[in-house]
Amino acid sequence: MTARLVIAGTTSGAGKTTVASGLMAAIAARGLTVQGAKVGPDFIDPSYHALATGRPGRNLDAFLSGPDLVAPLLAHAVGPVPAGEGARSAAASRAADLAIVEGVMGLYDGASGRGELASTAHVAKLTRSPVVLVVDAASMARSVAALVLGYKHFDLAVNVAGVILNKVGSTWHADLLREALEPIGVPVLGALVRDERVQTPSRHLGLVPVGERDARAREAQEALAARIAEGCDLDALHALARSAPPLAAPAWDPVAAIAGADGDGARPLAAVPDPPRRDGRAPRIAYAAGAAFTFRYAENLELLRAAGAELLPVDPLADAGLPDGTDALYLGGGFPEEHGAALAANAPMRAAVAELARAGRPVVAECGGLLYLGSALDGHEMCGVLDGVGHLGSRLTLGYREATAGVDSPLWRAGETVRGHEFHYSTLAPEASDPPAWTFAARGRERQEGVAGPALHASYLHTHWAAFPRAAARLVRAAASG
Structure with missing residues (x-):
């Protein structure tokens, strides 16, 4: 299995978790086996990935594991899950059809004072994965093109291959943003209108873990999957995931x-x-x-x-x-x-x-x-x-x-x-x-x-x-x- 995407954000709070976990659930609802992973050390977001996929949540952290283990850990994650290893569904017994990796902070933000180390961009390069950039477009118009172009060209080794516009005000607003982005050649793969009904409660360390609100989290996940399926081009996202080259590393064992x-x-x-x-x-x-x-x-x-x-x-x-x-x-x-x-x-x-x-x-x-x-x-x-x-x-x-x-x-x-x-x-x-x-x-x-x-x-x-x-x-x- 080599199909994979990295869902990155322009900043923290752009909507990475919403898009990534909703996309996992929406694609899994089509009958595909999906593996989730989180860039960085966070434990909470992977609990939502596990809820969406029925497979254990994973972390890809180039500081904690070292860069050399990032690709092998992803290759391990997409394999069949042995009985007793956290499988939550029949899908876990099969190898994943694709992996969706949720980024951390902004695309290029890494371990403080260590350059790109442990950033989403670093993990995308280590795993040779195409990146979909989530943009908080709530207060943007034509400037969105300058923003996306900067992210695309800041490091040409990072394949920023598409954009999902989040917190869009209306269909008219989405059309305005698409028109602005068309000349720079970065496809818009989704536009999500603001919806206060799809929320995940937070507290001092971030989101409330799934284990503390399982039933309500499932209901919210289903609503989110429907929203993602309506607002995003799932076929184009899946095709982009399949365009990723083979992982150049054996699976961690x-x-x-x-x-x-x-x-x-x-x-x-x-x-x-x-x-x-x-x-x-x-x-x-x-x-x-x-x-x-x-x-x-x-x-x-x-x-x-x-x-x-x-x-x-x-x-x-x-x-x-x-x-x-x-x-x-x-x-x-x-x-x-x-x-x-x-x-x-x-x-x-x-x-x-x-x-x-x-x-x-x-x-x-x-x-x-x-x-x-x-x-x-x-x-x-x-x-x-x-x-x-x-x-x-x-x-x-x-x-x-x-x-x-x-x-x-x-x-x-x-x-x-x-x-x-x-x-x-x-x-x-x-x-x-x-x-x-x-x-x-x-x-x-x-x-x-x-x-x-x-x-x-x-x-x-x-x-x-x-x-x-x-x-x-x-x-x-x-x-x-x-």
């Missing part, structure tokens, strides 16, 4: 990644004849799911399974305890601050998490999971694994990080340097242990963050393990030990 990983800090797993075992069985790693914990990269779970783990989903809001035989716990991110009272009310689950940690079993937590491990969150009692008290504030901590591990943990070795991303309004005080989970170096200053030890790693930092498969291998080994 989690099994091969684990086989080549430095699994225990001393020897590659390929030298080990059998996967790690615990009491004669695969080690069992529970991972947080449900409405409060929806942030995790699909590849992280795939790597854990490839390393030999049995993965068990657990909902800290609804389940009365951890699954029987849980050997380790992986708490991803999400919005525990929106569910503080309900998480506090589930005392049996909080006690089970604390007991697992006291027993010295491996516990890994990212961002929202870090808050859940604290003693309290905005006045609600949490698990008490950490002494820290969490609060939702008004100051945003956001950005890519290069981080150095401060101590050996179930994932990392002291002194090891990795790449990650922070995105949170909350704080946990105290912020770090001594030694900390991480030391961040940025703009000539250092900051310490997180809590770690031989059986614990808890931090705000999100990491994509495709670039660091040894982290998954080490966690499975830790789950099998003791």
Whole structure:
């Protein structure tokens, strides 16, 4: 499968998510199998992609994974989804007919101070994908041609092959914009009239994840798909996707990644004849799911399974305890601050998490999971694994990080340097242990963050393990030990 499109925006807020997820749903409604992907580290937009396609949402981030893995990860994403890997429909068992990649920010906006790195344009070039530019045309007329021409010619290695005009005022307005664009030779592939009825609720970190509003999100998705089908030329968009050249990279393979990983800090797993075992069985790693914990990269779970783990989903809001035989716990991110009272009310689950940690079993937590491990969150009692008290504030901590591990943990070795991303309004005080989970170096200053030890790693930092498969291998080994 080589058919693919990148849906880019002139700016943040131009309507990329509306167009991309609606286009996925509209094309899937025609009976085609569609794979969605998001440029950058965001977890929320991929949840809408998964709703539209029935396949796991994916991320293509040239900073988190490194540029060399972007095309292989896309090639992996469009393949059949194995049973238990997040398939939501029969379509997931087949290879995708086309991929639709939603951009981040404006087309050329990348990691701050690093040029094009991790921008939508960078990913489009790495995957050799045609770009459809979404323009917020609400207050534009003939100037739209100057804008689009600038985006098309700013980097001639980026194939800006079409435009979708969003927030158009009327049919007359759309005709005016088409007339302006005709001389520059960039085809208009859609024009979407402003419609206040098609909205997705937002809050402090962006859109509300699908997992918190599934039924309403489905209704909105159906309405959006109908709007996209009416306002866009689906045949022309599909033809443009099919014009993409073959992906010049083999598909990323989690099994091969684990086989080549430095699994225990001393020897590659390929030298080990059998996967790690615990009491004669695969080690069992529970991972947080449900409405409060929806942030995790699909590849992280795939790597854990490839390393030999049995993965068990657990909902800290609804389940009365951890699954029987849980050997380790992986708490991803999400919005525990929106569910503080309900998480506090589930005392049996909080006690089970604390007991697992006291027993010295491996516990890994990212961002929202870090808050859940604290003693309290905005006045609600949490698990008490950490002494820290969490609060939702008004100051945003956001950005890519290069981080150095401060101590050996179930994932990392002291002194090891990795790449990650922070995105949170909350704080946990105290912020770090001594030694900390991480030391961040940025703009000539250092900051310490997180809590770690031989059986614990808890931090705000999100990491994509495709670039660091040894982290998954080490966690499975830790789950099998003791």
